[in-house]
Amino acid sequence: MVNKLLVIFLVVAFLFTACAKKKAPAGDNVFKVAMLTSGPVNDGGWNAAAYQGLLDIGEKLGFETSYTENVAVADIEAGYIDYASQGYDLIIGHGFEFGDPAVRVGERYPDTKFVAIESNAHSDNVASYRMACKEAGYLMGVLAAEMSTTGKLGIIGGVEQPSIVQVLEAYKIGAKSVNPDIIVYDVYVGTFTDVAKGKEATMAMIDKGADVLSHCANQAGTGAIKAAEEKGLFATGDSYDQNFLAPNTILSSTIYNVPALVLAAATHVKNGTFKGEIIELGTSDGCIDIAPYHELDTKIPEEVKTKIENLKKQIIDGSLVVPSVETRTI
Amino acid sequence: MAEAGTVLYYIVTLFAASIRMAVPLTLAGLGESFSERSGVLNIGLEGIMLSGAFFSFMAAYITQSIIVGVIFGCFGGLLISMIHAYMSFKCYVDQVIVGIALNFFSLGLTSFLFMAYFGRTTTVPQCPVVKPIRIPLLSDIPIVGDVLFNQDIFVYFMIFACFVSYIILYKTVWGTNIDAIGEHPKAADTVGLNVKKTRYITAIINGCLGGLGGAYLTLALLGFFMENITSGKGFIALVVVILGRRHPFGVLFAALLVGAAEALQYRLQTLGSGLPSQVFIMLPYVVTVIVLLFSIGKSNDPAALGISYKRSSR
Numbered sequence: 001m002v003n004k005l006l007v008i009f010l011v012v013a014f015l016f017t018a019c020a021k022k023k024a025p026a027g028d029n030v031f032k033v034a035m036l037t038s039g040p041v042n043d044g045g046w047n048a049a050a051y052q053g054l055l056d057i058g059e060k061l062g063f064e065t066s067y068t069e070n071v072a073v074a075d076i077e078a079g080y081i082d083y084a085s086q087g088y089d090l091i092i093g094h095g096f097e098f099g100d101p102a103v104r105v106g107e108r109y110p111d112t113k114f115v116a117i118e119s120n121a122h123s124d125n126v127a128s129y130r131m132a133c134k135e136a137g138y139l140m141g142v143l144a145a146e147m148s149t150t151g152k153l154g155i156i157g158g159v160e161q162p163s164i165v166q167v168l169e170a171y172k173i174g175a176k177s178v179n180p181d182i183i184v185y186d187v188y189v190g191t192f193t194d195v196a197k198g199k200e201a202t203m204a205m206i207d208k209g210a211d212v213l214s215h216c217a218n219q220a221g222t223g224a225i226k227a228a229e230e231k232g233l234f235a236t237g238d239s240y241d242q243n244f245l246a247p248n249t250i251l252s253s254t255i256y257n258v259p260a261l262v263l264a265a266a267t268h269v270k271n272g273t274f275k276g277e278i279i280e281l282g283t284s285d286g287c288i289d290i291a292p293y294h295e296l297d298t299k300i301p302e303e304v305k306t307k308i309e310n311l312k313k314q315i316i317d318g319s320l321v322v323p324s325v326e327t328r329t330i
Numbered sequence: 331m332a333e334a335g336t337v338l339y340y341i342v343t344l345f346a347a348s349i350r351m352a353v354p355l356t357l358a359g360l361g362e363s364f365s366e367r368s369g370v371l372n373i374g375l376e377g378i379m380l381s382g383a384f385f386s387f388m389a390a391y392i393t394q395s396i397i398v399g400v401i402f403g404c405f406g407g408l409l410i411s412m413i414h415a416y417m418s419f420k421c422y423v424d425q426v427i428v429g430i431a432l433n434f435f436s437l438g439l440t441s442f443l444f445m446a447y448f449g450r451t452t453t454v455p456q457c458p459v460v461k462p463i464r465i466p467l468l469s470d471i472p473i474v475g476d477v478l479f480n481q482d483i484f485v486y487f488m489i490f491a492c493f494v495s496y497i498i499l500y501k502t503v504w505g506t507n508i509d510a511i512g513e514h515p516k517a518a519d520t521v522g523l524n525v526k527k528t529r530y531i532t533a534i535i536n537g538c539l540g541g542l543g544g545a546y547l548t549l550a551l552l553g554f555f556m557e558n559i560t561s562g563k564g565f566i567a568l569v570v571v572i573l574g575r576r577h578p579f580g581v582l583f584a585a586l587l588v589g590a591a592e593a594l595q596y597r598l599q600t601l602g603s604g605l606p607s608q609v610f611i612m613l614p615y616v617v618t619v620i621v622l623l624f625s626i627g628k629s630n631d632p633a634a635l636g637i638s639y640k641r642s643s644r
Contacts, residue, residue, distance in 0.1 A: 040557040042445065070557070154600075160607040185600040188607035194561035195552055197592075200347060204596035207343035219556055222454065226552055245454060330602040 033057055033266060034083040035067040036076065037094045039193050039219055046192070046218040046239045046256075050094040050117070053259035057266050076101040084109040090269050092117065092262060096163040102126045113274055115265045117258070118163040124276045129265050132282030133163070134170035135315050136254035137216070138322045139290050139308055140236045141174025143251055144212040145182050146304045147234055154185040154205030156224050158192040158217035162326040167216045167238075167254075169325035185210055186328070189220050198223030206231050212251075214238070225249060234296075241291035251300065253291040260287045284316045338473060344593050346477045349485060350551065351589030352582070354379065354543040354560075356488050358567035359574065359581040360495050361407075361539030367499065367576055368532040369512035371636035373429025374414050375540055376564025377436030382407035382541025384440035387548040387555035388447070390457040399457065399549050400542070407541020408534065410436055415533035419526055422638045433564070441557045459553040460484065484546045488582070491539065495578035508532060512632030515639040525639050543567065573621055575630055584621075591617040 033054070041051035051067065058065040066088070071079045076098055083091045084105060092115045093102055099119025106114050106126040119128040144153050155171055157164045172184045185205045189197045198220030202213050206227060213228040214236040215221030221238055222245065228235035229246040237243065237253025261281055268274040281287040290312070293300055314320035358379055365372050372378075385406030390399030410432050417428045448455055460482045469479035499505040508528060510518045515525045543563075548555050570588060574580030591614040599610045 040441070042448070043556060157607075185602075187596050187599040188611070189596075190607065190611035191561065193556075193558060195554075195556055195559060196351075196547055196561070196563075199551065200351060200593065201596040201599075203347055203350075204343075204593065205600055207340070207347075208597070208600055222554070222556070223552065226554075328607070330604045 031063045032088045033063050033065050033090045034088045035092045036071045036079045037069045041069050043219040049240045049258040053262035056259045080105040084112045113269045122276050128278045130280045131256050131287045134166045134322045135283050136288050137167035137170035138174035141171035145175035145178035148212045150209050150211045152183045152210045154210030155214040156201050157188045160188040192218040195223040199227045202227035243294045247295045255289040257287045342473050347593035348590035352585035354546045355567045355570045355585035357543035358540040359570040361536035362571045363576040364532040365536040367512045368508045368529050369634040371425050374432035377433040378407040378410045378540035379544035379564045380436045380560045381410045382544030383548045386545035403541045403545025404538040408537035411533050411537030454554050456554045460550050482550050484550050492578045492582050
């Protein structure tokens with residue numbers, strides 16, 4: 001008898017708390033932003049940049065933020081539904097693969113706004129915010145080609161998908177603009193997380209004579225930098241200033257200013273200018289940049305630095321348009 | 331590529347890369363061979379390696395000493411393998427299920443402890459790494475010498491461990507006892523062999539070697555730790571054990587084969603054939619499946635593999 005009463009009491013109590021919880025979001029007006037990332041947010045790369053952006057939203061705009069890391073492709077929809085059902089106003093999926101699931105989940109939650117970073121999916125309440133990463137990739141290609149003595153470069157990509165291929169292809173175009181005969185080895189390791197594979201793929205390119213190594217492979221790319229450091233060669237970083245990883249190895253890094261991008265998305269949703277389309281922001285919007293040269297400043301010739309600076313200006317004023325190639329070329 | 335010298339250079343660098351990739355697989359595979367020969371199937375190898383990688387990194391990072399790192403790498407692997415041993419020998423839980431649970435446990439535990447210690451940083455903490463040891467005279471052999479005799483301590487240890495394992499498993503009474511226990515624990519128990527003790531010892535060997543395999547990633551290959559740094563290498567090591575038929579040198583060659591396939595696919599990609607990258611990424615797995623296909627019908631699994639032994643049961 002006592003047991004039965006206890007069970008009834010617990011069920012009733014549970015119902016009350018469930019009701020209470022449902023009412024809460026309607027009352028407060030705090031704008032709630034959630035983020036899903038494909039890997040750990042302390043990967044020192046792509047996901048770390050996203051996390052920084054989310055922190056900025058919390059600090060600068062006073063929004064309530066939350067995140068889920070290590071979201072596998074199969075779990076993306078569940079991740080979206082989780083936050084949408086909790087009444088989040090904006091859910092950001094950090095990566096190309098987060099686009100299509102957002103459209104599917106978006107149909108079920110028309111009041112929630114979804115933003116997929118670096119994707120190409122869109123619907124009424126789903127937008128893809130892209131950075132013109134290729135612009136920084138192009139500049140890295142130019143820098144790497146200028147610094148190479150063997151005339152061979154190597155770059156590893158994570159997974160062969162349009163957002164990554166674009167950067168690698170722009171890198172090749174940049175390198176070829178310096179030296180039409182340059183050889184650029186490109187390897188897709190098929191993972192964004194396996195550091196050991198990233199390093200081994202880079203070693204393969206070093207064995208073939210590449211002397212400036214680059215990457216666009218998040219966590220796996222850290223392996224590329226490690227390989228270059230071990231062999232005493234130059235490397236370029238990706239996503240944000242990775243110089244701290246290997247100060248005497250990293251010439252410069254591409255900077256994808258995810259905070260600025262995410263902030264733009266959050267602001268658009270807040271003031272009602274959100275549109276369900278593909279929005280691309282680039283160097284001219286302050287979303288793309290390249291990192292300072294740090295310790296290696298003296299090792300890079302003045303004319304190379306001036307050249308890079310000029311190219312950057314041309315990209316900003318629109319006189320140089322980096323072509324967008326989304327399929328791998330030989 | 332017309333020159334013979336260049337071709338030779340490619341082969342040698344490919345071989346060096348294969349060895350680098352094979353070390354963690356071989357070490358973990360050797361440990362698992364001991365365990366499986368005594369009838370204990372430990373699917374938690376991935377967890378053992380990850381734990382080994384984490385604890386070796388933490389110890390090396392804090393003390394700046396590689397030796398301490400290696401010791402704690404063994405300890406980390408041991409931690410997971412001892413939980414597996416306790417659960418399956420004492421509580422008679424299904425070994426496969428404990429193993430799977432431990433893989434997730436290890437991933438959660440290491441990620442949590444790593445985050446708890448370093449916080450949500452965007453930087454990557456680094457630890458010292460082992461330097462290659464050049465063996466005098468032998469390393470002076472042109473081309474080949476540099477590959478085989480200018481490696482880090484883990485590579486030499488791997489070869490040493492293969493020989494020692496071979497001697498233990500095939501040339502000692504205790505090695506035969508392990509096989510007996512794996513084939514028929516009840517019979518072994520009846521003639522006075524201590525089933526539990528032997529299985530605990532093989533679990534200790536499994537934990538130490540698996541932990542070392544993980545430690546190789548942090549202390550030799552990379553010099554830092556990241557969440558899920560093993561990325562499934564423990565599962566590949568399980569395949570290597572089956573491919574190598576739990577024979578120490580079989581495991582070594584299987585690991586080298588998988589390593590070579592992996593190293594080869596990166597080199598093939600750089601040739602620029604125009605094939606999609608996914609075709610190359612599949613290569614190591616295709617090779618594994620083909621080799622498994624060829625070994626159909628020659629199974630030599632211990633008869634009591636994966637079955638918990640209860641003395642009082644019929």
